[in-house]
Amino acid sequence: MGYLTGTNQSLGGQVFIITGSSRGIGRELARQVLNAGGRVVLNARTPETLKSTHDELASEFDGGSIRAFAGDVSQPEQARGLIDHTVAEFGRIDVLINNAAVGHHGNIGNGDPAVFSKVVDVNIHGVLFPTWYAIPHISEQQGRVLIVSSLAGLHGLPSHSAYSLSKMALTAFAESLRAELHGTEMSVGIAYVGFTENEPAKRRYGPDGQLEEVPLRKRAMVTTREKTARRILRQIRRRKFKAIHSKLGLLVYNLNRISPGLVDFVLARAGNMR
Numbered sequence: 001m002g003y004l005t006g007t008n009q010s011l012g013g014q015v016f017i018i019t020g021s022s023r024g025i026g027r028e029l030a031r032q033v034l035n036a037g038g039r040v041v042l043n044a045r046t047p048e049t050l051k052s053t054h055d056e057l058a059s060e061f062d063g064g065s066i067r068a069f070a071g072d073v074s075q076p077e078q079a080r081g082l083i084d085h086t087v088a089e090f091g092r093i094d095v096l097i098n099n100a101a102v103g104h105h106g107n108i109g110n111g112d113p114a115v116f117s118k119v120v121d122v123n124i125h126g127v128l129f130p131t132w133y134a135i136p137h138i139s140e141q142q143g144r145v146l147i148v149s150s151l152a153g154l155h156g157l158p159s160h161s162a163y164s165l166s167k168m169a170l171t172a173f174a175e176s177l178r179a180e181l182h183g184t185e186m187s188v189g190i191a192y193v194g195f196t197e198n199e200p201a202k203r204r205y206g207p208d209g210q211l212e213e214v215p216l217r218k219r220a221m222v223t224t225r226e227k228t229a230r231r232i233l234r235q236i237r238r239r240k241f242k243a244i245h246s247k248l249g250l251l252v253y254n255l256n257r258i259s260p261g262l263v264d265f266v267l268a269r270a271g272n273m274r
């Protein structure tokens, strides 16, 4: 089948749903898919920013290849709405990129535990529900589900336990789905994305449940959104199950098997996670 064979090569109108694509890595993924001749359904909860991203991309690419659906993918009916909207508009789904997530910062035992619960809920159910409803359609196209995880999906990060818990749960989900899809032409992958340049508009939950700015990271620790998106699309093209993006991610992954305590030390030194 005519899968993406390079980000500058035609996707022949394949239909991608990218959750959480009004900004950040999701928006860059949308841009690269459109640039390669694919069609995209954008998604985020805030209609105003979603519309402005839609309009921005429609001014760069063929507007007929772009749709937008405002909705919270951690709510089953809204996730189903995203899938139904895509099928109604484009008639098929080739790839679902589960990118939407919320960040959180705060130590265990500090602040409101309901905030932990909310982060876990959004980050897990926001992958479960769209995948659930998309599977029959993706299966028809022998397509692909891609889950965006993080360093936090490889090793629990200090002050990011809710986020780490949710991202690790996605590994279990991806493995179960891979086993269920064994012998079919449809496949799943999970990307352990490294620290990537954040947009100034990005917010995360603090311990009290208030949204706060995400502090800037040391430049040397961060990669660009373009590079991260390119790697995710390459993984989709190659149908690889697992991709660990950064050197720090590879270090954590390999060191974890030998000395998890040393990983704690490395991550504490890296500072300012997410």
Ligand SMILES: NC(=O)c1ccc[n+]([C@@H]2O[C@H](COP(=O)([O-])OP(=O)(O)OC[C@H]3O[C@@H](n4cnc5c(N)ncnc54)[C@H](OP(=O)(O)O)[C@@H]3O)[C@@H](O)[C@H]2O)c1
Residues within 6 Å of the ligand: 019, 020, 021, 022, 023, 024, 025, 026, 043, 044, 045, 046, 047, 049, 071, 072, 073, 074, 098, 099, 100, 101, 102, 122, 126, 148, 149, 150, 151, 193, 194, 195, 196, 197, 198, 199, 202, 203, 274
């Ligand atoms: N940036 C990094 O360094 C980094 C590192 C590792 C992994 N990641 C992962 O990469 C992905 C994207 O990160 P990012 O930095 O680009 O994030 P971001 O800038 O915060 O963007 C998140 C996007 O998701 C949307 N969103 C959040 N909750 C949603 C929900 N329940 N339903 C639908 N849309 C929702 C947001 O819009 P609304 O708020 O309007 O809904 C926004 O469009 C996430 O899965 C993140 O965990 C990022």
